Amino acid sequence: MSLRAAASSALRGATRSSRGVVASSSSARAISTSAPRASDSIFVHRDTDYNNPSIPFKFNDQMLAQAKEIISHYPPQYKKAAVIPLLDLGQRQNSGWTSISVMNYVAELLEMPRMRVYEVASFYTMFNREPVGKYFIQLCTTTPCALRGASPGFSSFVQPGESILETMVSHLGIKPGQTTKDGMFTLLEVECLGACANAPMAQVNDFFYEDLTPETTRKLLDDLKAGKVVKAGPQGGVRHTSEAATGRTALTSKPTGTEVFRADFA
Numbered sequence: 001m002s003l004r005a006a007a008s009s010a011l012r013g014a015t016r017s018s019r020g021v022v023a024s025s026s027s028a029r030a031i032s033t034s035a036p037r038a039s040d041s042i043f044v045h046r047d048t049d050y051n052n053p054s055i056p057f058k059f060n061d062q063m064l065a066q067a068k069e070i071i072s073h074y075p076p077q078y079k080k081a082a083v084i085p086l087l088d089l090g091q092r093q094n095s096g097w098t099s100i101s102v103m104n105y106v107a108e109l110l111e112m113p114r115m116r117v118y119e120v121a122s123f124y125t126m127f128n129r130e131p132v133g134k135y136f137i138q139l140c141t142t143t144p145c146a147l148r149g150a151s152p153g154f155s156s157f158v159q160p161g162e163s164i165l166e167t168m169v170s171h172l173g174i175k176p177g178q179t180t181k182d183g184m185f186t187l188l189e190v191e192c193l194g195a196c197a198n199a200p201m202a203q204v205n206d207f208f209y210e211d212l213t214p215e216t217t218r219k220l221l222d223d224l225k226a227g228k229v230v231k232a233g234p235q236g237g238v239r240h241t242s243e244a245a246t247g248r249t250a251l252t253s254k255p256t257g258t259e260v261f262r263a264d265f266a
């Protein structure tokens with residue numbers, strides 16, 4: 001079984017087992033639960049053939065130089081404060097995920113107990129504890145994005161099967177929590193990413209893609225797969241950043257005062 005297939009299987013297995021706990025408790029009072037999310041299953045580490053402490057990891061020269069520069073910002077006795085940026089460097093070098101070897105290496109570099117690093121990495125969901133595809137898609141399905149078409153069943157203007165989530169699922173052939181067989185895409189449903197004014201939106205690796213429609217979503221995925229650079233921000237050319245879709249209604253002329261403004265007064 002390939003590394004990505006194993007990871008997808010682990011995510012699915014964890015999701016199934018968490019459902020099983022509820023289903024098998026026949027004597028327990030029925031409770032209402034939200035659907036299990038793939039991200040729920042990544043808090044526990046289990047050694048696997050692709051993620052165990054015997055797999056070597058160390059920073060390359062470029063990352064090590066960056067790590068040393070970051071560590072130099074802190075007094076020597078407090079260098080453990082650099083744990084988050086160093087884990088981030090480790091994840092970037094390790095194809096977008098934070099393995100147990102990355103965590104152990106960061107602990108060694110910062111001279112801190114391994115468990116302290118595990119606590120940080122398992123608390124912040126920005127650290128992927130399972131392998132991800134080349135393009136890690138985090139689709140927001142919180143209320144503003146859901147109402148603007150991210151999720152099925154929230155808006156009357158969304159045709160059946162045409163929510164952004166359904167579009168991604170059908171176009172990529174995977175469900176949330178899974179990675180495509182070619183290792184190009186991992187899809188995850190996430191909570192609000194703070195770009196609600198441009199809902200619906202998704203984050204792909206480091207960039208936000210906003211004002212998504214089924215058409216622009218399919219184009220985005222196709223362009224990424226083809227290796228094209230896709231401009232981040234609102235898709236479809238309707239507006240600039242989060243200006244009103246109908247055009248600017250404020251700051252349309254130069255304000256009074258001595259301040260220096262951009263040419264468009266924004």
Ligand code: FES
Nearest residue numbers: 140145192195196
């Ligand atoms: S609800 Fe989607 S970005 Fe805030």
